[in-house]
Amino acid sequence: MDYSAPPITNTPPPATGSVSGKAVRPGDRIFLGLSRGSGIALLVIMAAIGAFLTYRSVLAISGDKANFFTTLDWNAAGLEPKFGIAVLAFGTVVSSVVAMLIAVPVAVGIALFISHYAPRKLASPLGYVIDLLAAVPSIVYGLWGALFLVPHLGGLYSWLNDYLGWTGIFSYSNGAARSLFTVGILLAIMILPIVTSVSREVFLQVPKMHEEAALALGATRWEVIRMSVLPFGRSGVISASMLGLGRALGETMAVATVLSPSFLIGSSLLDPGGGTFAQNIASKFSEADTFGQNALIASGLVLFVITLLVNGAARLIIARRKEYSGAAA
Amino acid sequence: MSVTTSHRHRRVAESRSAVSLQQARLPRWTPPVLALVAVGAGCGIGLGAGLDSTIQWGLIAALVFIFGTYALTAAVEGARQAKDRLATSMVWIAFLLAVVPLASLLWETVARGSKVLDGYFLSHSMGTLPDAMPGGGIYHAIIGTLEQVGLATLIAAPIGLLTAIYLVEYGRGKLARVVTFFVDVMTGIPSIVAGLFILSVWILILGFGPSGFAGSMALAILMMPVVVRSTEEMLKLVPNELREASLALGVPKWRTILKVVLPTSIGGITTGVMLAIARITGETAPVLLLVWGAKTINNNPFEGAQQSLPLYVFQQWQQGSDASYDRAWAAALVLIAFVMILNLVARGIARWKAPKH
Structure with missing residues (x-):
């Protein structure tokens, strides 16, 4: 059996790419059909996501014996299911806001550091490392947060309690630091790389002319940044923050590992308790029956709508910036 | 060649500035020395007050550095320069603030992860091993x-x-x-x-x-x-x-x-x-x-x-x-x-x- 030498035939290979002048070649038609079909498939998937989530949510909410939006409880099992998203909405918003308050100034600082302050030789490797860090899986952040960050925050929290405990927001009663505030800090660390790398891109696009004009007027480096870099980059930073916010809102595993959940809205951010949409889904899922899963899907739909709104706003801002920078270029 | 000319230019500029034109400036080594002082102060205050969290030590050091730089520059170089230095030190601190947790994340994972990571771990499943027992794999x-x-x-x-x-x-x-x-x-x-x-x-x-x-x-x-x-x-x-x-x-x-x-x-x-x-x-x-x-x-x-x-x-x-x-x-x-x-x-x-x- 020797297949190494195929039999030689005299028939020429079939002519491909004929030079005929037909209106539409079949190859073109097939290819256009395939690629257009893929685009349509994508739309169908999106529509299906919305439709199926809504369908299951309607099943769940119609069986809910309490108000879905205001109830401070999640009890979807039994004959009298009572569940509501109030605690989840509160926890999601609070932890994301804390994350944004910490991450955005720091990210802008790092982006400025890379684009304007760091020694030239350091700048491009740094940008590279930041991009790499954006790829670290969220579960690793979660593991690190639960086993390293939480034990190290207790001291800081009792310090905050000593000096700011009277505000109520920062009161802390010496438990494990598995609170919404810790979640916020961890989320801030997680979204730092993405916010930084987008902001850095924008800062690097600032026209050199603007900066040189400011320098020529005798501005210090900070004045250059304030007068030419920040105004140019403002909308870029806003949209980068919104992208980060979108991630923080939907983050599941890092929250599920760090937070010690409860269905109460407490005034203190440092004490354990609270919950977020994604965390609640992940931790309640394994013990839920079909109705319980419907209820979780309903809360997922709310999360979906919120992230859509945030992302939509970010896209709008980016689109406006495109026009602006196009005019400037 | 361009190196030598730029060198000469700089020397000319320096000799000119020495005459007048430039206001008083802090020497170049000020920021690193201030940083050292701030770290020292952070550790000192942290130890002295018995703060057990190293995060607090770092925060104290950062605050000392920011205000030290601002006050010193404002006294020697004037308000605009002070603001500039303030911004510079904030940017540096933002950078360090971010590097610390990210580096710690990588370090902890490598240090703690390499403990049980070996050929056995990579080539075996968990099987019927009880969860609390060492062994098993991925x-x-x-x-x-x-x-x-x-x-x-x-x-x-x-x-x-x-x-x-x-x-x-x-x-x-x-x-x-x-x-x-x-x-x-x-x-x-x-x-x-x-x-x-x-x-x-x-x-x-x-x-x-x-x-x-x-x-x-x-x-x-x-x-x-x-x-x-x-x-x-x-x-x-x-x-x-x-x-x-x-x-x-x-x-x-x-x-x-x-x-x-x-x-x-x-x-x-x-x-x-x-x-x-x-x-x-x-x-x-x-x-x-x-x-x-x-x-x-x-x-x-x-x-x-x-x-x-x-x-x-x-x-x-x-x-x-x-x-x-x-x-x-x-x-x-x-x-x-x-x-x-x-x-x-x-x-x-x-x-x-x-x-x-």
Whole structure:
């Protein structure tokens, strides 16, 4: 059996790419059909996501014996299911806001550091490392947060309690630091790389002319940044923050590992308790029956709508910036 | 030559400035010395007041540095310069503030993960090992991750590629605009929502059980928009002259795309797909809902629960014993290494295949 030498035939290979002048070649038609079909498939998937989530949510909410939006409880099992998203909405918003308050100034600082302050030789490797860090899986952040960050925050929290405990927001009663505030800090660390790398891109696009004009007027480096870099980059930073916010809102595993959940809205951010949409889904899922899963899907739909709104706003801002920078270029 | 002239220029400038023109300035070594003083003060106050958290020491040092620099510069150089220095020190501190946790994350994972990571760990599953016992491994999780990610790529890469081709090469009019918009929307879907969607269709309505394939479908949903975006960017970089030259020779459009446009941009496209793979490899939430996690080896992604690396990390963390924490760190290390290598290779390809002029 020797297949190494195929039999030689005299028939020429079939002519491909004929030079005929037909209106539409079949190859073109097939290819256009395939690629257009893929685009349509994508739309169908999106529509299906919305439709199926809504369908299951309607099943769940119609069986809910309490108000879905205001109830401070999640009890979807039994004959009298009572569940509501109030605690989840509160926890999601609070932890994301804390994350944004910490991450955005720091990210802008790092982006400025890379684009304007760091020694030239350091700048491009740094940008590279930041991009790499954006790829670290969220579960690793979660593991690190639960086993390293939480034990190290207790001291800081009792310090905050000593000096700011009277505000109520920062009161802390010496438990494990598995609170919404810790979640916020961890989320801030997680979204730092993405916010930084987008902001850095924008800062690097600032026209050199603007900066040189400011320098020529005798501005210090900070004045250059304030007068030419920040105004140019403002909308870029806003949209980068919104992208980060979108991630923080939907983050599941890092929250599920760090937070010690409860269905109460407490005034203190440092004490354990609270919950977020994604965390609640992940931790309640394994013990839920079909109705319980419907209820979780309903809360997922709310999360979906919120992230859509945030992302939509970010896209709008980016689109406006495109026009602006196009005019400037 | 240019070096010597610039040198001379500087010397001239310096001698001039020595005469008048320039106001008083702090010597160049001020910031590093101040930084040292601040660190010393942070440690001193921290030790003296008995603060047990090193985070507080760092914060104190940062505050001392910021105010020290500001006060000193304001006294010597004036208010504008002081503001400039304030901004500089804030930027540096922001940078350090971010480096510390990120470096700690990598360091902890490597240090704690290398404890149980060896050939045995990589080549064995958990089997019937009790959770609190040391031993066991991640072979079943590696198999699961490779199969799930592979299937997701098989679904998402062709659809994503073709969609990008449609948007760049054919896309005019309403449909293209709508698709572009929804690709953007899709980028923002939280991973758990993608998981819930497959859960409601595949498991709750169609009645299938958990399987690796169910997880792959959710991962594919997360992967598609990333592939579309990056491929689109790459296709747009292909110069129009190449397309026109090919079309002018009478080559059909589809062959132009296959033989001219795609080969030109293949490096960038590969990079984009690999980065997308790296992204979905670390996704836990949809796998948790759809694949459930098994302790034994399941080579068939279409039937029965499977394991995956991120889910393994989560479940070992949940067990809460020292042995399972060790396993969680080791698996996390393997996961990070895998994702980082994918990233590095992808960026290497991008650089290697980058259009040369």
